[in-house]
Amino acid sequence: MQTLSKNQQIIFDLINKSPEPLKAYTILYNVQKKGIKAPLQVYRALDKLVEIGKIHKIESRNAFIACHNSSCQVAKATAFSICEICEKVTEISNDSLSKYLANFKDKDGMKYIKYNLEFFGLCKKCKVK
Amino acid sequence: MQTLSKNQQIIFDLINKSPEPLKAYTILYNVQKKGIKAPLQVYRALDKLVEIGKIHKIESRNAFIACHNSSCQVAKATAFSICEICEKVTEISNDSLSKYLANFKDKDGMKYIKYNLEFFGLCKKCKVK
DNA sequence: TTAAGATTGTTATAATATAACACTATGTAA
DNA sequence: TTACATAGTGTTATATTATAACAATCTTAA
Ligand SMILES: [Zn+2]
Ligand SMILES: [Zn+2]
Ligand SMILES: [Zn+2]
Ligand SMILES: [Zn+2]
16 A cells, blocks of 8 residues: 555545546646646656556546556556446456456467456446437 | 548558558658648548548557458457557457457446457567567 | 538647656665 | 665646648539
């Protein structure tokens, strides 16, 4: 368990209480009142938070979400579901899936140390509309 | 089988013969001699080529690769392996994997219509170094 | 023919991310 | 306690990736 620096903590708190993934410049806008004024300050904190697994980047959206999967292989094994209408993003925590992917080997003899999976579709709410 | 427009064909040809994923502005630079001068011309062709499944976007790299998996579910079901040293990217074509993912259902009752999976690791060459 | 839809060309601008440099805080080990 | 390494901060400038808006042209099918 890592102690976060001031900027890291401010930015993690914001992401962690957000119901939706946040983009870097949205974060910047929201922490300016706390003294974080420049993009680099945000990106540096984001990099570190991703590295230690407190947050994940949703690559297809250039946005960041807090890890709600305390036992997960942090930055090394991530899976998300993304609603293409309301943009709701949920981290998938599924033993079968993570085992399957962790053990997956392709024919090229590549050794995988990390993966990221993004599912797209319609969430329960948007499906019925 | 769709016929490509002029710009789409020029840009597809470039990507298709490239041994590595290409970024949009690299593409722009390389097709300027063919009369494509503006980023939008490139992005519009890329959007269409992705939509019809002739190319895929490698989200974690903001780069584009030709689909070498003629029977694949095109834009709807993609998987790649990415070497973190040499950045070699390979499209994974594996029936077990695609079946597993196509049938995957999470507990939220979300209906998936698409997925993208990126594995990271070391390719055979980089592993021995 | 003609109208709809797709594609193109162009300029400007938005959104995302990093380089470079100087400085400060923190922990660790002689 | 000092001094060294490592991590974090603040700042300005700039690079990279992507889209808005508008007018013109091409393609295709009723
Ligand atoms: Zn997680
Ligand atoms: Zn939804
Ligand atoms: Zn493909
Ligand atoms: Zn490699």
